[in-house]
Amino acid sequence: MxxxxxxxxxxxxxxxxxxxxxxxxxxxxxxxxxxxxxxxxxxxxxxxxxxxxxxxxxxxxxxxxxxxxxxxxxxxxxxxxxxxxxxxxxxxxxxxxxxxxxxxxxxxxxxxxxxxxxxxxxxxxxxxxxxxxxxxxxxxxxxxSYTNIGFALAPPEFTVSALRSVYSAALGYKVSATNLQRVLSRRGLLEHTGETTKPGRAGGRPAAQFRFADSTMAVTDPFAVLKPPAAPKGQ
Amino acid sequence: MxxxxxxxxxxxxxxxxxxxxxxxxxxxxxxxxxxxxxxxxxxxxxxxxxxxxxxxxxxxxxxxxxxxxxxxxxxxxxxxxxxxxxxxxxxxxxxxxxxxxxxxxxxxxxxxxxxxxxxxxxxxxxxxxxxxxxxxxxxxxxxxSYTNIGFALAPPEFTVSALRSVYSAALGYKVSATNLQRVLSRRGLLEHTGETTKPGRAGGRPAAQFRFADSTMAVTDPFAVLKPPAAPKGQ
DNA sequence: ACAAAAGTGTTTGAACTACACCCATGC
DNA sequence: GCATGGGTGTAGTTCAAACACTTTTGT
Incomplete structure (x- = not known):
């Protein structure tokens, strides 16, 4: 060789x-x-x-x-x-x-x-x-879009709107905070820390703090189509 | 350097x-x-x-x-x-x-x-x-799952059931011919050739021949989630 | 007629977007 | 109160899996 x-x-x-x-x-x-x-x-x-x-x-x-x-x-x-x-x-x-x-x-x-x-x-x-x-x-x-790699761009703890800014900057277009939270939560990637942030001078509801549940890269949306057949109900 | x-x-x-x-x-x-x-x-x-x-x-x-x-x-x-x-x-x-x-x-x-x-x-x-x-x-x-790479595994012309065999072998599980045809058609990857195959001795309906519309690799399901916001209706 | 194989119609369900609405705070 | 930003409820849509059913052939 x-x-x-x-x-x-x-x-x-x-x-x-x-x-x-x-x-x-x-x-x-x-x-x-x-x-x-x-x-x-x-x-x-x-x-x-x-x-x-x-x-x-x-x-x-x-x-x-x-x-x-x-x-x-x-x-x-x-x-x-x-x-x-x-x-x-x-x-x-x-x-x-x-x-x-x-x-x-x-x-x-x-x-x-x-x-x-x-x-x-x-x-x-x-x-x-x-x-x-x-x-x-x-x-x-x-x-x-299909992994949890956001953990590597975001700080250890963050509000959803802070995370939204990070995703928007990386993707180059505005991401909806609502949908971002939904998608990441559905996949089990986000955890509440229990903490909240104080609102600024303008007021507003205090924002809940989150963290990523896992800090090693993993594919969270493996293949959207042509999935293996579902296991029979008996399983 | x-x-x-x-x-x-x-x-x-x-x-x-x-x-x-x-x-x-x-x-x-x-x-x-x-x-x-x-x-x-x-x-x-x-x-x-x-x-x-x-x-x-x-x-x-x-x-x-x-x-x-x-x-x-x-x-x-x-x-x-x-x-x-x-x-x-x-x-x-x-x-x-x-x-x-x-x-x-x-x-x-x-x-x-x-x-x-x-x-x-x-x-x-x-x-x-x-x-x-x-x-x-x-x-x-x-x-x-998310590209048209099947073209590189399949012959130039094929029936859906032949394509099903190819996908099944590559993926390691049975793929449904019905759903395979639906997914690839929806994405515009398949074209009818106009030809059909003769059934075997056992009979059966003649199978239509297809080809892949494109023979260069392309991503066909770019990102499933966190899509850019839809353009306003006026566009 | 019947079996076999191909292909279509239709239901169901999951997942995502969009948007309306409610919540908690500062002023 | 009311403006502001945070968060949830809930259509509506899209897309794919599952399966019933129809089509077209050979015997």
Whole structure:
């Protein structure tokens, strides 16, 4: 399968993460500004070379720790491999891209060359990193519908209207608070904490606080159609 | 991002494909039997080393051509990267795994060391290839529900009951022909060809022939819930 | 006529959207 | 009181599963 004695095409494997967070009402991505050529001053995704003793997920978590406190990263998942031979100038570099999420209440300290940018208004990006960000956003949007991945975007406790803002920012359209609560409750994803928030100066009923019942990603709406036949009543 | 002048950890990138086909009423995968150590006589996925001038998809298509006529491959998509440092003995090998499909009416000529095996009864597999096959099956099963990927498993023209067999084999449970036709028709995926088949000796009504309206993968049931608000009536 | 296989009509139920209405608070 | 924001009740719709029934053939 592989011939280790000769290496006709030296190859570097890098890992990259599109770190997404809802901030200031919009879905944003963490980028750093390249100081050096190639593509100096363009914005690129955090990441780096895959180490000898780590798999790609371990590697991206390690490399993210240089930009963001890892404990603030609530979810990491593989997106895809980007491997066009000319995707970066110079020697061949194949990248494994990740989708990574940070809850909206976090505000990590960032290195000076690093900043958040709205996904809907990206600055000039390096290499194929812009395409990776869009793939990440699409994946997130899809998963908001059929998994519990909202837990990774929301703070540990939240009101329904706060959660509505998070979902609306990520999806790019207004979500109804009523229906959001219904859907997530029906699926058993939401739990009351028992706490309520005080209304603002304008008054209004105090809002109940919720949390997500589970904080590991799970598919909650497995396949909508072509389900297996129902078990006979005797079962 | 990468330092090309030194290469502390030589790394090989391979591409692997789980080629799935419905044959003899079950979902099967194409495997070849390794002649040499390591893992001699175990069964492994077709694939090989990524070439210098190709991306991973081009590479897997090229390598599959050595086992199966490429024109018979109806669908190829990335599955995931497998990168555990010890996933194969010896020098580091990172793999990009693919899901690949062959329509059920094809019966490609195979090399002598290659054979189809039911996914539900795999022989002893090499390395992590067994896990890759199961991931491929799970991906296929999920996509049968919310995309038109059936086109890649079915022959160009088929009766509803033939299509039912294909779906049943892939999903692992009996699918109702009635409901299958309803779901696919409602989504506009099926077209009448105008032809009908002759009944067998036992009689029965002649079956209408259908084809899939589209032969490129598309999501047909985008998100079941949290849809964007309906456009106002005036639109 | 009868059996067999294909295809349609119709009921039931689940799940989601939309909207009306009620609740609890500040001023 | 009344405005404001939170929460529930309840149609109405869509979509899919289940099953009865009709259609069209071979024997």
């Amino acid at each position: 592989t011939d280790a004695t000769t290496d006709p095409s030296p190859l570097v494997h890098e890992v990259l993460a599109a770190v997404l967070q809802v901030r200031q009402g919009s879905l944003q991505v963490l980028l750093w500004e390249r100081a050096l050529e190639p593509h100096a001053h363009r914005w690129s995704l955090p990441g780096g070379r895959l180490g000898a003793d780590e798999d790609v997920e371990t590697s991206i978590r390690r490399q993210l720790a240089e930009k963001v406190d890892v404990r603030q990263v609530s979810h990491v998942e593989q997106l895809a491999v980007f491997s066009a031979p000319d995707r970066v100038p110079g020697p061949r570099v194949v990248a494994t891209a990740f989708l990574s999420l940070v809850p909206s209440h976090m505000d990590p300290e960032l290195p000076g060359d690093t900043a958040w940018h709205p996904v809907s208004a990206l600055p000039e990006t390096a290499f194929d990193h812009g395409a990776i960000v869009l793939r990440a956003r699409n994946r997130l949007r899809a998963k908001l | 990468t330092d090309a002048t030194t290469d502390p950890s030589p790394l090989v990138h391979e591409v692997l494909a789980a080629v799935l086909q419905v044959r003899q009423g079950s979902l099967q995968v194409l495997l070849w039997e390794r002649a040499l150590e390591p893992h001699a006589h175990r069964w492994s996925l077709p694939g090989g080393r990524l070439g210098a001038d190709e991306d991973v998809e081009t590479s897997i298509r090229r390598q599959l051509a050595e086992k199966v006529d490429v024109r018979q491959v109806s669908h190829v998509e990335q599955l995931a990267v497998f990168s555990a440092p010890d996933r194969v003995p010896g020098p580091r090998v990172v793999a990009t795994a693919f899901l690949s499909l062959v329509p059920s009416h094809m019966d490609p000529e195979l090399p002598g060391d290659t054979a189809w095996h039911p996914v539900s009864a795999l022989p002893e597999t090499a390395f992590d290839h067994g896990a890759i096959v199961l991931r491929a099956r799970n991906r296929l099963r999920a996509k049968l």
